[in-house]
Amino acid sequence: MKSERLDMTQHRRYSGLKVGALAVPTVAALILTGCSASTGSSSSSGGSQEFSLSFATSNTIESPFQVLAENYMKSHPNVKITFNPQPNDSYDQTLRTQLQAGNASDVVVTSPGSGTGRSILPLVQAGFLEPLDDAAKQLLPEGSASTFGSDGKVYGQATEITISALVSNETAADAAGGFPADFSSLQQQCKALESSGKSLFALAGSAPPNTGLMAMSLAASRVYAEDPKWNDKRAAKETTFAGSDGWKAALEAVNTLKDAGCFQKGAAGGGFDAITKGLASGTSVSGFIPAPSWKQLQSAAGGSQFAVRPFPAEQGSGNSYVFASANYAFSINAASKNKDAAKAFLDWAAQPEQTKAFAEIDGALPVSGLDKYDFDGGAYKNVGVLIKDGKYGPLPNIQWPNSAVYDALATGVQGIITGQKSPDQVLQAMDAAWEQ
Template identity: 40%
Template sequence: MTFPIARHRRPAAAVALPVVAGLLLAACGGGGSESGGAESQTINFSYASANTTEMAYETLAKDYMAAHPGVTIKTNRVALNAYNSTLTTQMQAGNGPDVMYITAGTGQAASIGQLAKAGHLLELPDAATGIPEAEMEGYSYNGKVYGVPSATAISGIVYNDVLAKQSGVTITATSTLQDVIGQCGKAKAAGKSIFGLAGSIPENTGILAMEIASSTVYGPTPTWNADRAAGKVKFAGTQGWKDALQAVADLNAAGCFQDGAAGAGFDALTNGASQGKLFGFFAPSGATKDIMDAAHGAVKLVALPFPAPTGTKTYMAVTSDLGLAGNKKTKSPSLVQDFIKFSVTPAEAKKFAEAQGSIPIGATEASDLLPQYAGVADLLSSEQYRPYGTDGWPNGQVYAALGQGVTGLLTGQKSIDDVLKAMDSAWG
């Protein structure tokens, strides 16, 4: 079985995710480039992380140093919620890291498009050699390559199937939205919730809406973003967007989220998951590994797409939005380019994905997938997926309007039309 996976991107804000006990937030500053006449063999590498147990990039750096004696890579872990602003400030000041974790596309300030446009990124003419063209989407600017993807993830439901079945709840990749809603009361009766939602965090409410829109909007109309950019459609006039937000409202009305979801932060998800009160939440699929590792085998999770409404085909949102880029001002351009090329060699890409709990760059066989992806293997092989919808959005304000708007729907302060009009306004 082969997986002709097209890799896509999304704003880094969308990957904020809750983690259970043992996964702590970490923050530390980034570093600048080494100076000296000859090319220095010491470089600084900054990356974002939501927890201290995530070691994929640390392992990558150690592997490179082991294979290249005499090279030193100083890693700097930066808290996920501070990374974009930290990196942007450093690059503008001229003291950014030599190698950086970066978002593909143009939707965020600290993205390939934005930093390349500002002249901050090192061109990588040979880095994409051997990587399928679809995987490189979003890593070029004006025809030149400035970055490479690190791995692929599914934006969907991180789900405890074993716990859910103990309460008589069953959700699979073939379920419908109505199947889910019909079981929410059963979960509530057992003192649990099918989904946890950090309703006060726009990143989390936004990712929920985008997962549904992958089926209601981008499933039937893959060109919707291009149509919006051309002025052919608008959010407010698209039935698929209305359906996506109506699905959120229906889930909320049916009690599918935990009590107090509208005002909840990520701590509610952390506590609810660790106490066994939540079956699933909305995040990139790599979170399955984070949580299972923290539970030391006591929890088994799977990655699922969000079920589409009855009569609408379910599509997964698949993304390779996060990768690596180099600093144009580095004193070690050859070393930086070689390190980035090393990151996407087949052996290292597979090792990285296994460490991160994601899908390797260039995955072609079922054996390349971790066990938590078994339920979606058929969807991958049949290309039943779409890019994460924010791919072609012109700025981060549109996504912010969506996330904040969904919170307003939960509290009753906004209507579906209010949310979609705000998104159109943010588009510009």
């Protein structure tokens, strides 16, 4: 009662409260609707000279996509590009939600294949992407047309060639007596480095993308060097992961690396910071990270030189092999109202000087003119011979049917390192995920 009386006096005194009580939710609702509508209206109001661009960012270094787009704005003063950067770990989900809701950016960064949330093929199937023209077709890396579209149409414009192998601190490798040439000398060096409190590899054992990339690097010389079409055979059910000697050997090699002390102490719980810290300080010699990271590491660790290396194969097998593929692409949102402006940007980005510039910004290899690329002396000198000899293929999970297969591999390898799982169990889980 007491409080009611109090309320009433207040009510009588400030009858404006009544209005306020109604006004607050109303204004809030207006602000909320205003917020959600603003993305759409700003991208459509400027006509064909304005468009928006979504890309993923994973660190504080300016995204190469943003640098490229800023260069475009500089050379085309009448164009305005709105940037929509998203954190890398939530990019896939945000992209899918926005495409589903119809308010995604005009140009979005996607990945070929169907192995991830941003992969082109499922997005095409759902009708979210616009077919691209000849400029994009000409940039298709050899043999990858089926991962960039279907029925002869291309829905993604490759941006660069990314090598997925090892990035090594060459200064630390030299101090340890040079990088090992084959798998058995690698084990020797692991033991030597371990006794001096260092490690040959820095592993983010608690970050599934990193354990997965390590397993695929181990499978490069054991599976894909011998049979580059292994994924096609798996898709045709001619083989399985559990029935493949190569895959078994690759996952057993995880145990070999662990027993030889190749990983830093506490690797099972390590995050990506363990890799950057380890490689920059030289306490770890190398890591399983995408090749363009060499450039960022080199700028972070002033005194050290960084390079890209293939994972050492078994001695005398001649099976050295790396993954080199276009892992990212520009796509145009099918619901975009600024398709002409977006297409003009993609045509510009497909020009040889722009693909070259983009690769340089990111520290990757250019998507066009790889045969004429000068590997000598640069960070890629150790993989140049393999690329020239054609001993490379696309990152395997690009061709896998869904992201659950890679997830089964990545979390499975984590289980192998902690002793929870055997290689056979992991391979069976991958087969089960493939059939989902």
